[in-house]
Amino acid sequence: MQITLSINGQNHGVDAPAATLLVEALRDHLGLTGTHIGCDTSQCGACHVLLDGVAVKACTVLAAQAQGQAITTIEGLGTQQALHPMQQAFRDAHGLQCGFCTPGMVMAGLEIVRRHGTQLTPELVAHELEGNLCRCTGYMNIIKAIVAGAAAMEQSHA
Amino acid sequence: MHDFALHRPRSLSEATAQFASGGEAAYLAGGHTLLPAMKSRLRMPDALVDLSGLGLSGIHREGDRLWIGAMTRHADVASGATAIPALASLAAGIGDAQVRNRGTLGGSVANNDPAADYPAAVLGLDAVVETDRATHAADDFFQGMFTTALADGEIITRIGFAIPQAAAYAKFRHPASRYAIVGVFVARFAAGWRVAVTGAGPGVFRWAEAEAALAAGQGANGVTLAADDLNSDIHAGAEYRAHLAGVMLRQAVATLA
Ligand SMILES: Cc1cc2nc3c(=O)[nH]c(=O)nc-3n(C[C@H](O)[C@H](O)[C@H](O)COP(=O)(O)OP(=O)(O)OC[C@H]3O[C@@H](n4cnc5c(N)ncnc54)[C@H](O)[C@@H]3O)c2cc1C
Ligand code: FES
Ligand code: FES
DSSP: OEEEEEETTEEEEEEOOTTOBHHHIIIIITOOTTSOOOOSSSOSOTTEEEETTEEEEGGGSBGGGGTTSEEEOGGGTOOSSSOOHHHHHHHHTTOOSSOSSHHHHHHHHHHHHHHHOSOOOHHHHHHHGGGOOOSSSOSHHHHHHHHHHHHHHHHHTO | OOOOEEEOOSSHHHHHHHHTSSSOEEEESSOTTHHHHHHTTSOOOSEEEEGGGSOOOOEEEETTEEEEETTOBHHHHHHHOTTSHHHHHHHHTSSOHHHHTTOBHHHHHHHTOTTOSHHHHHHHTTOEEEESSOEEEHHHHBOSTTOBSOOTTOOEEEEEEEOOSEEEEEEEEOTTTOSEEEEEEEEEETTEEEEEEESSSSSOEEOHHHHHHHHTTOOSTTOOOOSTTSOOOSSOOHHHHHHHHHHHHHHHHHTOO
């Protein structure tokens, strides 16, 4: 079927079977490989993207269901030269090791800011991150990164 | 995933006609049970009928009931079911934030997973389940593991929860899946108490001994649940679940609001 997706402010046409997951359309059809696939059971959060600003698991949404909504992927947040404050915070706080979970973690950070604002406590972030798994870091620096990234978003009005 | 035909009806009658148009069909709500089941090929429908275009979401109060549309997402119940705080907090404890941003009330209730949270609230709050063709009382709706009173192709449109004097839900969640190992919903009405248990048995059930003890003003301390018909699996044995039900009951009673 013909599917039109609005990704990071641009429309893309995809000709794909109805069974195509949003994450497959992004990665396999459009080459946007920043969104990762870490599990087959909807539990790891590596695939998080924003649909109209709300974080969802792109592995558990059909591409066809995302038509008509604004999709934001990790590629749409910042540029190599000017990272989004949440991305910059992950870099500054060493919020990653292998980096596999990181795109999903950054998106989860933005979801936490959407629901709780920019003044966050480590306890709240730890609780709200329950939909994201990391195999490397032990989470402490991820939590620090999200607290700092949220505060930086307040300053930069990102 | 096997491919399928995707239908996007604009009315209930269109949806039921598409459901019956040949082959195995399934309704698609939030997709957070159906799509994982399709990914693992537990289900391979020939057609999906997407319920998102039917205007089935929203929350409003009518007299002594809080009506919630079948397509209302868990996150919206968590923030919007203020008339029944126990229901809002139950919704806020389903899965994780991203699951709550997609999953729906109707999908959870139609699926009737023996460890799902909503069935405990539907039964505990003496809800009525309205469909495109009938109205089901909660006491008749849940019929054991993944089985409900819904006929093939019947669509839940909205669910009316009786507003209690006080209620609470206590859940011991499985740390990985976050479903209930045991969850107990307690509600006090002018007419008496209702206690519903999920996760422990092959389907959600009312706990008559607990209801009687609370109605008699004896509190929850001496109430026990027989392990005979409870689930035993790699996560917890039947004896453990029976004990846990008592612990969850006392936690719920201690936090009634
Ligand atoms: C990682 C993860 C964690 C989860 N944790 C929990 C948890 O802690 N507690 C919990 O209770 N659940 C949990 N769930 C399940 C989640 O709540 C699902 O959203 C819910 O069970 C199904 O709702 P849905 O809208 O996604 O339905 P779908 O997956 O779209 O549909 C489920 C079934 O119901 C049918 N259906 C859907 N809507 C209707 C309708 N209106 N009328 C008739 N039939 C309909 C469908 O055909 C399908 O058979 C979890 C899911 C995931 C992926
Ligand atoms: S890939 Fe989507 S949750 Fe794991
Ligand atoms: S940094 Fe390796 S999985 Fe998180």
